[in-house]
Amino acid sequence: MLEIKNLSKSFSSTKVLDDxxxxxxxxxxVALTGKNGSGKTTFLKCISNIMNTDNGKISxxxxxxxxxxxxxxxxxxxxxxxxxxCILRFYNQKINKDLYLxxxxxxxxxxxxxxxxxxxxxxxxxxxxLLIALNVSWEYLLIDEPLVNLDHSGKSILKEIxxxxxxxxxxxxxxxxxxxxxxxICDECFExxxxxxxxxx
Amino acid sequence: xxxxxxxxxxxxxxxxxxxxxxxxxxxLSCLMLSVFSFPPSELNEVTILSGFFWIIVALVSIKLIExxxxxxxxxxxxDLIYTSPFDTSKAFxxxxxxxxxxxxxxxxxIFMIYSMIxxxxxxxxxxxxxxLCLVTNVGLIGLALLIYPITALNNSxxxxxxxxxxxxxxxxxxxxxxxxxxxxxxxxxxxYTESAMLLLTFALxxxxxGINFFERLIKY
Numbered sequence: 252m253l254e255i256k257n258l259s260k261s262f263s264s265t266k267v268l269d270d271x272x273x274x275x276x277x278x279x280x281v282a283l284t285g286k287n288g289s290g291k292t293t294f295l296k297c298i299s300n301i302m303n304t305d306n307g308k309i310s311x312x313x314x315x316x317x318x319x320x321x322x323x324x325x326x327x328x329x330x331x332x333x334x335x336x337c338i339l340r341f342y343n344q345k346i347n348k349d350l351y352l353x354x355x356x357x358x359x360x361x362x363x364x365x366x367x368x369x370x371x372x373x374x375x376x377x378x379x380x381l382l383i384a385l386n387v388s389w390e391y392l393l394i395d396e397p398l399v400n401l402d403h404s405g406k407s408i409l410k411e412i413x414x415x416x417x418x419x420x421x422x423x424x425x426x427x428x429x430x431x432x433x434x435x436i437c438d439e440c441f442e443x444x445x446x447x448x449x450x451x452x
Numbered sequence: 453x454x455x456x457x458x459x460x461x462x463x464x465x466x467x468x469x470x471x472x473x474x475x476x477x478x479x480l481s482c483l484m485l486s487v488f489s490f491p492p493s494e495l496n497e498v499t500i501l502s503g504f505f506w507i508i509v510a511l512v513s514i515k516l517i518e519x520x521x522x523x524x525x526x527x528x529x530x531d532l533i534y535t536s537p538f539d540t541s542k543a544f545x546x547x548x549x550x551x552x553x554x555x556x557x558x559x560x561x562i563f564m565i566y567s568m569i570x571x572x573x574x575x576x577x578x579x580x581x582x583x584l585c586l587v588t589n590v591g592l593i594g595l596a597l598l599i600y601p602i603t604a605l606n607n608s609x610x611x612x613x614x615x616x617x618x619x620x621x622x623x624x625x626x627x628x629x630x631x632x633x634x635x636x637x638x639x640x641x642x643x644y645t646e647s648a649m650l651l652l653t654f655a656l657x658x659x660x661x662g663i664n665f666f667e668r669l670i671k672y
Contacts, residue, residue: 301531301534315537316535317532318532320528322526323527325527326529337464341536343537
């Protein structure tokens with residue numbers, strides 16, 4: 252279980268996260284919602300431990316995180332496969348060819364396999380992020396705006412994938428401005444407003 | 453794990469479309485420009501190789517480090533990499549080893565080309581030169597790897613990074629240059645023990661600081 256107590260973070264004099272306390276159980280699908288600048292991405296960065304916090308405690312026991320932020324998460328000169336290989340090396344894992352082939356066709360990326368990632372469209376780069384999430388082994392997936400740039404079929408694939416993660420007892424925490432689309436599969440929704448956690452559904 | 457990280461650094465450097473080739477070309481053309489700007493004499497050759505060469509190497513190493521971090525940051529891989537479960541000090545060591553070796557490759561290529569137009573670098577010196585380059589590269593790259601993350605959050609990082617780094621590496625450049633002169637002119641190397649010790653100290657300090665503080669520096 253991920254437990255966060257009294258988490259605060261400021262940039263200069265602007266308080267971005269203000270005394271946030273919550274807990275997230277393993278195997279849950281958690282959505283972070285709120286207006287622009289309400290602190291969703293900073294919250295994700297703080298719990299992934301890449302950003303220093305001013306105050307507060309985050310407890311997790313040797314959990315394996317995968318943090319996919321709002322950018323493309325690629326080495327732009329590499330192909331889809333080489334990019335994945337590189338990322339897996341950071342996790343000390345190797346590519347599972349069968350799984351890779353299965354997921355690349357599920358995501359409709361097989362015809363772009365030999366192109367450098369810099370030539371892919373934004374929607375396909377978003378699909379590539381899902382390919383990374385499907386191939387890397389993790390316990391907590393933190394993903395920033397997963398619905399952005401996805402077409403209708405991409406969104407339904409994403410929904411399917413999130414349900415698969417849930418059935419595998421993996422935790423997904425994602426920020427979104429389009430909560431209504433995923434509301435039926437989410438276990439919890441944390442609503443942020445001006446750095447405060449104002450509502451937990 | 454460390455081998456995997458080193459493999460990654462090499463792969464990314466060689467696949468990167470705007471890096472290694474341009475750096476080598478830049479280093480070589482700078483050196484050639486300096487060579488042809490001076491009237492031919494052994495003294496000038498030594499001055500060029502000892503002085504300009506190490507300055508060029510310092511510039512190349514700055515570019516190498518900047519490209520490596522900006523490659524990670526540009527497309528948002530920085531967060532993914534540094535939240536993965538590996539020990540961050542290993543990332544430092546991997547970068548240090550791979551970039552020192554890449555820089556050594558660039559240096560050897562320059563020497564090879566230079567030896568075609570000059571008799572200053574005898575083939576018998578090559579092992580000593582490799583040792584000198586490696587020790588200097590470790591100190592140089594290690595310090596650059598530590599300074600870059602400190603300046604990374606600032607908007608004027610492309611200016612701040614060399615501004616902070618250069619005064620720190622000046623002793624390194626001067627002493628490697630001294631040893632280089634003594635090697636080329638067949639002087640008594642024992643006179644330069646102090647310089648060699650200083651280079652080793654720089655390399656060790658960079659390694660120890662990197663292992664202990666790199667994790668704190670890359671967090672923002």
